[in-house]
Structure formats: structure tokens, C-alpha cells
Amino acid sequence: MSVTAATSSTGPSPYPNVLQSRQTTAEQRQIAAAAVLAYRGTLEQENALLVENGALLSEDEAKRLQRRVDDQAAANAAAAQLRDRACEVVSSVQDDERREEGCTIDIFHAACDGDVAALDACVRSGVSINAIGQPDPARYNGVQFKQRWLFRAPPLVFAAAFGREEAVRFLLAHGADSHATSTTGLRARDYAVGRGYDAIVRMLASGVPQ
Structure with a gap:
């Protein structure tokens, strides 16, 4: 058997x-x-x-x-x-x-959660849409994380890695660079392909929201 x-x-x-x-x-x-x-x-x-x-x-x-x-x-x-x-x-x-x-979260946290409203608030406040960073561990998952880790990436990479289609669509529509890489050298498309997020792969391949 x-x-x-x-x-x-x-x-x-x-x-x-x-x-x-x-x-x-x-x-x-x-x-x-x-x-x-x-x-x-x-x-x-x-x-x-x-x-x-x-x-x-x-x-x-x-x-x-x-x-x-x-x-x-x-x-x-x-x-x-x-x-x-x-x-x-x-x-x-x-x-x-x-x-x-007061619902104030950083742009990386918003990208991970697919929180388009928070992303919009970040963009309106002048945060760079292609900034390289990571969610604040204490605020993103304060119970489990007390210090930062080495991985950093632009918001688009975080959104694609977690399969957040609406967030990816929003970021592309507001000028996010689909070729920007994380500190490991991988692009948003690489994460989307590896995890089978086909709709996101198509959006990133065209470089425009669909």
C-alpha cells in the first residue's frame, strides 16, 4: 500500500x-x-x-x-x-x-495584511511606495516578535508574497516598481510564482493592475 x-x-x-x-x-x-x-x-x-x-x-x-x-x-x-x-x-x-x-500601521504591515485603506493612508502621508523595509515587529506581531529580522523588501514584495491581490493592484496603480527586489535578491513576481498566485503573477508580468 x-x-x-x-x-x-x-x-x-x-x-x-x-x-x-x-x-x-x-x-x-x-x-x-x-x-x-x-x-x-x-x-x-x-x-x-x-x-x-x-x-x-x-x-x-x-x-x-x-x-x-x-x-x-x-x-x-x-x-x-x-x-x-x-x-x-x-x-x-x-x-x-x-x-x-488609532489604526496607524506602517506601509509594510499594510502590504502584508492587504489593507488597501492603510496603504492609501501611507501614500497620502508621503511614504515612498518603493521604500525598502519591514513591518515593525513590536506592532505587527508584538506577542511573538521582540526584535527585527534581517529580511527587508518593498511593500510590493510583501503584498505579493502573501497573495494580497488588491494590495498588489493598488501598489502597481500608484507606481510601485515591479522589478524591485528584497534583500535576498528576489522580486515580487518570484514570490508569487513560487506560491502559485497566478493572478498576481499576471499583474506583475504586465506591470499594470488588472
Whole structure:
């Protein structure tokens, strides 16, 4: 019996996993859930085929197979519960920060979150749309990060890396350089290609919002 494992992403990652994980989209969560269900379904199909073909499992083998099905179902439920709780915590922290700081966030933070209104406010206040930097760790994720990390990039790279289509569209419309690179030498398009954000890849290839 062989089970094909899901291929892990090899695309460039601008952030530590803990920061990237809180930015997963609904589509990505649906894909992950579908993969788990497909794996569980495969186990059940294998059991059914064995019975159909008269290849009866021993009692121990049947128990092991059922245990795998049950463990996968339990893992799926636990992951969903943990994800929902994490979202609640992040939302609470963000709400508190917004109340205390009047929704003032830097352009890099806004690009990561796809917050077009905040991007517009930054541009209107005179912030360079092609500035190289990073979100303020204390304000972006103060609970987990207390110091800066080495990665820096223009807002367009952050928006593309997190799949923020509306933010990418806004930045391009306001003159963002699609060829600007991060400190690792990668462009926004490189991150979008590596993560399968096709709509963003097309926008960046043309250099104009679509």
C-alpha cells in the first residue's frame, strides 16, 4: 500500500513560519482540509477494496488501519480547533492595537495584511511606495516578535508574497516598481510564482493592475 504525500512548498519565504502561518487564506485552509479528507478517504477505500477482493485483514491489521483513519480524523478536528483559536487571538490582539494606536500601521504591515485603506493612508502621508523595509515587529506581531529580522523588501514584495491581490493592484496603480527586489535578491513576481498566485503573477508580468 502506498500513499502519496502532499508536496511541500519550496517557494521562497520572506517570514519565519510563525508569522506566515497567521496569514493563511481561506482558500489555502480549504486546500489543506481537502488534502486531509482525501487521505482519510484513501485509507477507507483501501479497506473496502481489500474486503471486496476477499483479501481479509487479520484482526491486528484491521485495527491498525482503523486506528489510522481515526487518528487522521482526530488530527483534522484538532487542527481546525487550533486554527480557529489562533485566529481569535490574533483578531483580539489586532483590535486592541487598532484601538490604542488609532489604526496607524506602517506601509509594510499594510502590504502584508492587504489593507488597501492603510496603504492609501501611507501614500497620502508621503511614504515612498518603493521604500525598502519591514513591518515593525513590536506592532505587527508584538506577542511573538521582540526584535527585527534581517529580511527587508518593498511593500510590493510583501503584498505579493502573501497573495494580497488588491494590495498588489493598488501598489502597481500608484507606481510601485515591479522589478524591485528584497534583500535576498528576489522580486515580487518570484514570490508569487513560487506560491502559485497566478493572478498576481499576471499583474506583475504586465506591470499594470488588472
